[in-house]
Amino acid sequence: MQPTISIPHGWDYPRFTFGQLTTKGVVVGLTYYQKGTFLAEEFGEGWRYTISPNKHSEEVKHYLEDEFTLLSPEELQAQIKAEIDCHQNQIKSLVKQLSIVTRDGKDAQAC
Secondary structure (H helix, E strand, O other), X not given: OOOOOOOOOOOOOOOOOOXXXXXXXXXXXXXXXXXXXXXXXXXXXXXXXXXEOOOOOOOOEEEEHHHOOEOOHHXXXXXXXXXXXXXXHHHHHHHHHHHHHHHHOOOOOOO
């Protein structure tokens, strides 16, 4: 079953979703400040996005919708290709480790 999020009646729908890559990083959270509330008066009405500069960072910052944009198709493609390259290097390293364990572990007993 696909997870869903319900947006209460009267709230605007968010422009960005979890996991989207933006000019500020990756969207990891959303908070809505409803009109007429203290937080909306203090920080601005609408959606605030929690964004991490990258998936390996604990650092997060909060932005309103108009404070960032999605990556351009070219930037997104470059970032995805870099991630693929990183994963392919990890796979090569793991395959090498597996071949060493398999070759050296022929006499080893299984748990």
